[in-house]
Amino acid sequence: MGFLNILEVSRKQYYIFKSNKLKENIGASEIIAFVTEELPQEICKKHNGSIVSSGGGNVIFYFENEDDNKNFTKEYSKYLLNEFPMLEFFITSIEFDPCKSQIIGKIRELYTKLEKKKAKRDQYSYIVDFGITEKCSSTKLPAIKKDKNSKEFYSGESWSKVKMYKDNEDKFKKYAIDIKDLGISKNEKSYIAITYIDGNRMGKRIKKLRDKYQEKYTENNVKEVNDEYIKAFNDFSEEVKTAFEKAYDKMVEVVKSKSEYLIKSGLNIKEGVVPIRKIILAGDDVCYITDARIALECAYIFINELEKHYAGGEKITAGVGIAMVKEKYPFFKTYELAEELCKNAKSGIPDEANESRIDWHIVQGEYNNNLTEIREVIYKTHDNKNLSLRPLVISENSNYINQYILFKKDIENIQNKVPRSKVKGMLKEMKKGEKHLDTYIEINQLYKALGEHRIGAKTGFVDGKCVLFDAIEVMDYFISLS
CATH class of the missing domain: 3.30.70.270 (Reverse transcriptase/Diguanylate cyclase domain)
Structure with a gap:
């Protein structure tokens, strides 16, 4: 009887972005790539296994006997625990006969077992430090290393990320x-x-x-x-x-x-x-x-x-x-x-x-x-209409008013055809509502800001949504690449 074995690295994004230091982010990303690609392939081969599928932080293996399955799990787990502290991962397995068991159902069963294991997450506690150690600036955990050049203190987790970065620095x-x-x-x-x-x-x-x-x-x-x-x-x-x-x-x-x-x-x-x-x-x-x-x-x-x-x-x-x-x-x-x-x-x-x-x-x-609350409160006009068209459609060959290419034309028109003082005036009036913006556009003859592509939006609004706000809000954070 053979075995299907699945491993998953969990909470990857939290592990990567725990620090605001880009080199640690890069090192963490490299660690995850290493432990889900190169390392499991190497250990799997050593224990006579084969990879069934891989992707998205999950890898499924097949082993022909229980000993190989267990030895793979032990060696892989021991390596991660020693080399990459605080990296969360899960491994589980089920019996599988490739000649009699339908693999589609067995993989579903394997994922169900994995999810139960993740949901259980046995609680445990341990002493973090004794209050006399230096703390890592990134993780606030006890430091185990001091860098000679930067004089910074690193916890085991942070140092493993920095070390991975340094070991691969040339390619970055x-x-x-x-x-x-x-x-x-x-x-x-x-x-x-x-x-x-x-x-x-x-x-x-x-x-x-x-x-x-x-x-x-x-x-x-x-x-x-x-x-x-x-x-x-x-x-x-x-x-x-x-x-x-x-x-x-x-x-x-x-x-x-x-x-x-x-x-x-x-x-x-x-x-x-x-x-x-x-x-x-x-x-x-x-x-x-x-x-x-x-x-x-x-x-x-x-x-x-x-x-x-x-x-x-x-x-x-x-x-x-x-x-x-x-x-x-x-x-x-x-x-x-x-x-x-x-x-x-x-x-x-x-x-x-x-x-x-x-x-x-x-x-x-x-x-x-709370993105929903922001959109429902801050991005609403006084007459209860929407300031924003977002999300925008990037795909071409669509007829939506919220197309990205129309948004780009809005930015171009506003930047090139409307004085900065008038842009601020438009922003103030559009927050009051459609009638206020319509009046402001007419008094100041700002129809060029709308352009031919917004011919159906004379008031600056279409279907209860402002067509100009997104462009005005982001224009200081936008450089065209085409």
Whole structure:
């Protein structure tokens, strides 16, 4: 009797963004990649196992006997506990006969067992320190290491991240390795942006694939269908992985080619450094950090390239969330906001549509962790209409008023055709409501701000939504890359 074994690294984002030090974020990201890719492959091979599938922080293995299964689990667990303190992971397994057991049902059973194990999370307590030790500035845990150069104290967790960064430093140097490398300029609104991108309806696509092969099973073809399903699933995963990697590479390529233009536009870019820091690029799960001024355009380039690719015969689309914050704002809270914005972008997509949408928020002051409340209170006019069109549709060939390309035209018109003083006046009046903005536009003859693409929005509003607010709010945080 064989065994299916699954491992999962849990709370990855919390582990990565616990610190506001970019080198620790990079090191943490590399650790997660290492413990879900290279390390398990190496230990699995050592114990005569094979990888069934991999992706999204989960890896499923097959072992032909219980001893190999247990020895793999012990060696892998011991390595992580010794080398990477505070990295949370789970491993569990079930019996599996590849000739008699339908692997689709067995994988479902394996995930159910994993979720029960995660939900249980046995409570335990331990003494953190005795009150006489130096504390790590990132984790506030007892320090176990003092860096000779920086004189900083590190806990076991922080030092493992820094060490991973230092061991791989050469491959990071072409990209931002410090906040200042992102291009933040002095005397500017020094905002950074964390962008989170997640593929649309991947769960439904996988279910469709599962159902297709579930129907093929008979008493005599179990192993054959098992092998076909695993191949089809891995092919699908590889198509998704390749598409997102190519989209990311395209975005980097464009930003790199625009370096002189970006410097002229105000970004303080170091020579030979691309002002982007990749944090996560795993399957359809992507996260990176940029200067806020190029965040929207970077996402637009990413999605345009992504939608050229297909997986399982369907075009790949995604939701995008961008959180723009002051550089010292806590990274983990920023990431949580970006993730919430991504979910909000995806939630508005009609069931019949296969399109990409983007949402963003600029944190000015303290964020109260309630995006819905902010949109319902602060982003409402006095006559109870919506100031914002967000989320915007990035996909082309749509007729929505909230298209990203129309939003870009709004910014261009306002920046080039409306005096700054009038822009401030428009912002003040639009918050009062549609009639007030309509009157202000008419008195000051600001119809050029609307442009031909907003011909149906003479008052500055359409269907109870203001078509100009998003452009005015973000214009100081926007540099066009096209």
